[in-house]
Amino acid sequence: MRFDHVGVSLAGRAVLRDVNLEVPSGRFLGLVGPNGSGKSTLLRTLYRAVAPESGRVLLGEKDVWRTGRREVARTVAVMTQETSTEFDMTVLDVVLLSRVPFQRGFGRDTDADLDLAWTALDTVGATDLADRPIGRLSGGQRQRVMLARALAADTPVLVLDEPTNHLDIAFQLELMRLAAGLGRTVIAALHDLNLAATHCDEIAVLDAGRLVAAGPPAEALAPRVVEEVFHVGVTRLTHPGTGGPVLVFDHPHRTGPRPGTNRDEIHA
Numbered sequence: 360m361r362f363d364h365v366g367v368s369l370a371g372r373a374v375l376r377d378v379n380l381e382v383p384s385g386r387f388l389g390l391v392g393p394n395g396s397g398k399s400t401l402l403r404t405l406y407r408a409v410a411p412e413s414g415r416v417l418l419g420e421k422d423v424w425r426t427g428r429r430e431v432a433r434t435v436a437v438m439t440q441e442t443s444t445e446f447d448m449t450v451l452d453v454v455l456l457s458r459v460p461f462q463r464g465f466g467r468d469t470d471a472d473l474d475l476a477w478t479a480l481d482t483v484g485a486t487d488l489a490d491r492p493i494g495r496l497s498g499g500q501r502q503r504v505m506l507a508r509a510l511a512a513d514t515p516v517l518v519l520d521e522p523t524n525h526l527d528i529a530f531q532l533e534l535m536r537l538a539a540g541l542g543r544t545v546i547a548a549l550h551d552l553n554l555a556a557t558h559c560d561e562i563a564v565l566d567a568g569r570l571v572a573a574g575p576p577a578e579a580l581a582p583r584v585v586e587e588v589f590h591v592g593v594t595r596l597t598h599p600g601t602g603g604p605v606l607v608f609d610h611p612h613r614t615g616p617r618p619g620t621n622r623d624e625i626h627a
């Protein structure tokens with residue numbers, strides 16, 4: 360997947376400027392940045408919801424904006440925050456909607472479609488919700504179903520827009536582990552920088568529509584970068600169990616080294 364000099368304007372305002380970013384096949388990229396920095400918009404250019412004003416969005420060699428909508432839907436599955444309009448549909452039927460791009464005409468669900476839907480519901484721990492109307496679920500339950508819908512599409516590329524919103528901590532971790540282990544190409548807009556750092560192969564940081572850092576988590580989420588982009592104080596600790604870095608945040612003016620500590624590397 361490649362964003363090649365992508366620029367987007369919405370309502371006359373530049374929202375993305377000259378974004379160059381590549382996600383190799385099978386890798387999991389976390390897209391982070393402050394509210395309004397352009398994360399969702401960048402994802403939308405990939406699944407043909409917002410057209411770039413300049414540049415190209417490529418899947419392999421194909422420009423998604425010169426490829427049919429159906430073909431893109433067969434390649435890219437999306438999990439977003441947007442509440443579906445299918446308020447009265449059952450959970451199983453909502454998950455089965457992901458199979459529509461693969462069916463001919465007004466095709467019926469095949470056994471293979473049903474298998475994919477049930478497997479996906481099982482993966483997210485929601486088989487017991489299958490008969491419930493989607494509109495009567497809790498936020499977190501609905502979020503799981505939306506993940507199941509994206510998984511059941513069985514596409515090589517997965518787009519997750521703030522997928523952990525509403526989820527309890529156990530399922531946040533589970534979702535991230537799942538996304539990292541799928542072997543598919545995954546791009547996810549995330550707000551939890553530690554969750555992103557521990558599960559993603561690579562991180563891209565957007566600030567006011569510009570890509571300001573991209574690379575392995577320790578590099579892209581260096582305290583200096585996070586402080587500049589998010590306007591917070593950052594201290595990097597060492598996780599006592601894994602030895603990996605953990606960021607802790609504070610108001611900018613409050614962060615400062617305690618006497619006798621190294622500000623960048625404090626062992627918890």
Ligand SMILES: Nc1ncnc2c1ncn2[C@@H]1O[C@H](COP(=O)(O)OP(=O)(O)OP(=O)(O)O)[C@@H](O)[C@H]1O
Pocket residue numbers: 369370374392393394395396397398399400401548
């Ligand atoms: N339909 C629209 N019309 C005009 N401006 C829009 C539209 N959608 C988004 N924007 C603007 O584009 C900018 C980027 O929005 P976007 O939703 O991509 O940010 P984000 O990084 O995903 O934010 P958040 O973390 O708050 O979800 C914001 O300034 C937003 O107000």
